[in-house]
Amino acid sequence: MDVLHDVPRSENPPAALRADTLHSSLGDASMESMNLLNEIADTYPTAVSFAAGRPYEGFYDVERLHDHLRVYCDHLRDDRGLTEREVARTLYQYGATKGIIADLVARSLAVDEGIETTPEAVVVTVGCQEALFLVARALRADDREAVLAPSPTYVGLTGAALLADLPVIPVRSHEAGIDLDDLVTRLRRARAAGRRVRAAYVTPDFANPVGVSMPVAARRRLLEIAAAEDLLLLEDNAYGLLGGASGRPPTLKSLDRHRRVVYLGSFAKTGLPGARVGYVVADQRVLPGGGPVPGSGAGGAGGDGDRAGGGPGTLLADELAKLKSMLTVNTSPVAQALIGGKLLAHGCSLAEANRRETEIYRGNLRQVLDGLGRRLGELPGVHWNTPAGGFFVVLTVPFTVDDDLLEYAARRHGVLFTPMHHFYGSTAGFHQLRLSVSALTPDRIEEGLDRLAALITACLPGAGSPVRRLPGGAA
Amino acid sequence: MDVLHDVPRSENPPAALRADTLHSSLGDASMESMNLLNEIADTYPTAVSFAAGRPYEGFYDVERLHDHLRVYCDHLRDDRGLTEREVARTLYQYGATKGIIADLVARSLAVDEGIETTPEAVVVTVGCQEALFLVARALRADDREAVLAPSPTYVGLTGAALLADLPVIPVRSHEAGIDLDDLVTRLRRARAAGRRVRAAYVTPDFANPVGVSMPVAARRRLLEIAAAEDLLLLEDNAYGLLGGASGRPPTLKSLDRHRRVVYLGSFAKTGLPGARVGYVVADQRVLPGGGPVPGSGAGGAGGDGDRAGGGPGTLLADELAKLKSMLTVNTSPVAQALIGGKLLAHGCSLAEANRRETEIYRGNLRQVLDGLGRRLGELPGVHWNTPAGGFFVVLTVPFTVDDDLLEYAARRHGVLFTPMHHFYGSTAGFHQLRLSVSALTPDRIEEGLDRLAALITACLPGAGSPVRRLPGGAA
Known part of the structure; x- marks a missing residue:
């Protein structure tokens, strides 16, 4: 079968795409x-x-990058007992999808934020932006899903949701952050209209763009709403450590007793932007599905507390890692080593660093x-x-x-x-x-x-x- | 309005998600x-x-990473005249979405592959995997789109297409690579059924998983088919340089006179996997849309050769960069510097390196x-x-x-x-x-x-x- 009709080359124009077909x-x-x-x-x-919204550049020094790398390699040798060949392999080769510094991330969360988690619940990502996309992609099963977010909101959330074809329902915000009454109203209205509202995106600390923070009482109430309404909270904490006030309210995640909070972290402001390293903590259980999906829920397997807390199923972090394996494979181990070295040099405290x-x-x-x-x-x-x-x-x-x-x-x-x-x-x-x-x-x-x-x-x-x-x- | 009903905490089980809601x-x-x-x-x-499918590890040495970084910084100072502060900022800060080594990538393509392109058509990505996703995402306007790919095919393509909700139509392959007759048959059948088939994914050189290569005559015929059928070719060339045979056929991109080829490159096998740096060359013009989309085309603005080759509109690379800005913001400049340093140390020839x-x-x-x-x-x-x-x-x-x-x-x-x-x-x-x-x-x-x-x-x-x-x- 010959499918070509010997079209002279000059009749074939350069390929061009119509913008509205993208x-x-x-x-x-x-x-x-x-x-x-x-x-x-x-x-x-x-x-x-x-x-x-860039971090301060006055202390930038290329020699520090070399130092970070050396500190992390020393850690691999001295603390983890790796041979020279294994150290080189760790930095050079493909690495675990969930990252090579998940343990250090978990330690820094304990030190800086009082968040107790395990490395297994952490996925190290290419900046917080990849984490936002992974979560948006995971939570979007079909065109019924949506997420809530304050208006105004961080453009990275808007972008990740656009890429994942996930509609964002805007919620009023004021000087105390997202308006909780409006949140519940919008949530219920959307669910009544057939939307599966899975999650609410919030930045309780010094939110981009408005800079305001949520009082601790509002944080507690938001967690209660999330539990009562079967809603996940996507907590973005890019700026929390950079306020300096010692009386900062606790993060949602540190108050979270019901695994309602998916915590999104960035090292762009506290580590260095050029590493492009962020992470997500997703300790929620994912249970095998089956049967009809509750029309008004977040897709939760509610009422199954024992199983959820126990062994069966996977962690949401594992599901996000599967998506990541098809998106960026893994976060550059060398970039992770830079952040790892900076963490190690300061007792895993970013506040200290x-x-x-x-x-x-x-x-x-x-x-x-x-x-x-x-x-x-x-x-x-x-x-x-x-x-x-x-x-x-x-x-x-x-x-x-x-x-x-x-x-x-x-x-x-x-x-x-x-x-x-x-x-x-x-x-x-x-x-x-x-x-x-x-x-x-x-x-x-x-x-x-x-x-x-x-x-x-x-x-x-x-x-x-x-x-x-x-x-x-x-x- | 108080929306909470004072539910005792113990009645709220830990949040769990049903797998079939993801x-x-x-x-x-x-x-x-x-x-x-x-x-x-x-x-x-x-x-x-x-x-x-990992690269050989025998020559890995952490000191070489420091060398790569130094060589790239020297290049910024000596060849590009940056001050010490500017050098540090280039590595530390967020960088251009399209990357900081696009110029070196373009040079290496000229040196190693005889591909003439400009840095403007290059987007440096988090491995080739991100490039695959960006292209799949860009080409997926709604559920009518699909791409062709050989069967068997690289799982990274399968994964990227899954993440982008883009169906893959399998095409037979044999000892000379993808079966061109079957490709045309499948393409026409899919279009007759209402599918907008935008592109065909191919790995002409030592394809993963079968290791076979396309003869040069088949490459030329594939390009002719692409022009006649208004199809883009997504050429993945992760292994081409690693054959060693000097008589290797030219890449599709080097033969491409009609901007039919979107070229996907990886530094995982030729640079180092741990940098997670790849790229895409996308020199196709994107023109403002309007009017009905041709039912059987790739969405091309066919027949408009002059405009396509000239000024108006954007490059597909610019559109991919917009998507990237919402996915990973930019590829780690430090990771890019590692690859840049390795390229510079070998006259921008990866064959040499x-x-x-x-x-x-x-x-x-x-x-x-x-x-x-x-x-x-x-x-x-x-x-x-x-x-x-x-x-x-x-x-x-x-x-x-x-x-x-x-x-x-x-x-x-x-x-x-x-x-x-x-x-x-x-x-x-x-x-x-x-x-x-x-x-x-x-x-x-x-x-x-x-x-x-x-x-x-x-x-x-x-x-x-x-x-x-x-x-x-x-x-």
Whole structure:
């Protein structure tokens, strides 16, 4: 059988794809908007950036990377008795899907967070982002599933859910974090409409983008709601250690007595972003299925407490590892060794490892809040929240904050921020901007706040219709 | 509103999930089977393993990792003029989604494969596995899409497609690789049934699992079919450089004049697995969509050659990068630096960097083929193929080869292999086993072949019904 018709080559145009034939996530506004933010930042490299949520760079030193690697190799030799050949193999070869530093991760959670878990419940991932995707993918059996998340929310959650075709149901949030009454209302409404709501995503500590934290009473109530409503909680704790306040409330996971919490961790802010190492703790039991799925539940095998706590079935961590084996195979052992070495050098305490950085974040936050007060405290309609820690402050202004304003701010005033609408899926937040305080030095903060104040003053209503000066007349 | 009913805590069982409420890929037989293979390998660590397709370990040395890192940092300083602070930032911080070594990847493709591409068309990924998933995800707009792949095929392709909910249509293969007539038949049949067949996955060089290569005439014909049928080709070239034969046929990508080929590369076999670095070259144009999608096409904007080759739209690489930003953010810059350093140390030639290893793979392959001939050459119904390079040989036997036989082989004979049915989705291959020759030393190969011969001799029909001795009586 000859299926070709000898078409002359010149008649075959270069292959091209139509954008609307690709996965729907690529057409989503949030993907486009994050791209746009990066482009603006790249176009104005000398602007003072309150945009990027990056860790402080002042202590970066390539020699420390070599040190981290050496410390971890010494650990393999001295503490774990590996031969030189085994040490080399551990770093060079493919490794266990769940990771080679799961034990150290578990130790650091005990030391820093009072979370008691076992290495078996840990999957080391390519940053927290892979963990978010793995969980979203696992919890999406068909198009009935959905997850709850606060609005505004972290764009990484939005992206992971888009990639997994998992709808996100927005829940109101306020100065105490996610609104628990609204959460229950949305949950019940969605379930009544036939949705299988599996989980709620929350960042109790210094949430990105708003920087607020949940009081301990709200945490306890959220856990009770999760148990009563058969809901998993996806706790993202990228910033908890970076507040510095010693009286920080306990994490949801450390309060969790019913395995309701899937805990998502990142070493990007506390280790180093360039390792791309994060993890998920998923100690929930997965039991063999069968029979109809409860229409209103999280898919839980409720009432089967004995079996759930005991031997049969697998851990959710094992299921996530199976997905990971088909996604990235395993997290780079060398990258894990860098984080492992940093952990080992500080008694597995990231709080200890980040003492200097935490001082800087605390100082930067204070400086930004004070600086805003001095410059903008008297302006009508201009106000901001006062997080106790973390990387972010949200500023509210009485004019439209969109990407055109950002471009204008970068070009005319040399200052960058993140328009808050990006964290609302562009459905709200058009009078707010997020300031990230983490990566700047004191001088740059002062300079940046001056520029920001100039922008805001110029844009205030009554200041000569300044908004019309924006390119494209966006406002 | 108080939504809680004060349920006593003891009445809330630990959260458990029902397996059938999780993503369908987790219930797929292929996921289970790969897990089982790993478990058997872990249970019998002293067995001679012809199972794992791992690179040779004899030259592993942790000090070389430090060297790779130093060479790359010197390159940033000396060739690219970065300051010490910029060098540190490049390794420590988040980096460009498409990667920091895309330029070196493009250079190595020119040097080793005669592939001319630009860094802009390259996305550096967390191993080739992430690249496979990104492509599968991008090409899956809804449940009408499908891809073609040879049967048997690489389990990584199967897994990535499962994760992306993208059906794989199996195509016959033979000693010259994928059967091109069958490919066209399956393609047309699927399209006639309403499927949008977007692409065909192929490994022209030393394919996993069968080890065979496509002759150059077949490669050219495949490219012509792709152009005539508006099909993308996903070329996976993990092993091409490891054959050693200088007369190797050109890759599909190097022959590609119409941007039909999306090229998938891995540094796991040629760099080091522990870096988890791979890449995809995707130079196809993506044009803004609109209007109905052609029912029988790959979604291509056919006939629009000028625009496709020119400025408008984006590159498919840019779209894959957007997906990656929501999956793993970026590939660890430190891991990329390891590969970058190794490339730079060898003039960006992986063929050069792997001279010693290639000698070993060639010697191992010869030893295994000779050793099979000496031990099994006279046995009725026992035969094997003779690949010209790569890691794999397929052995056919006149009795059932399943996971029970593997367990039996490991326990009684101390030898491991991979039952071929795993590469057929357990629909065929039950008389074949894959031998991986890459990671063994000559002594272990001789020992392993002795053990394998003892197993096969014992299992041959007429050898005292040996198959009944298997636990569970699987055969």
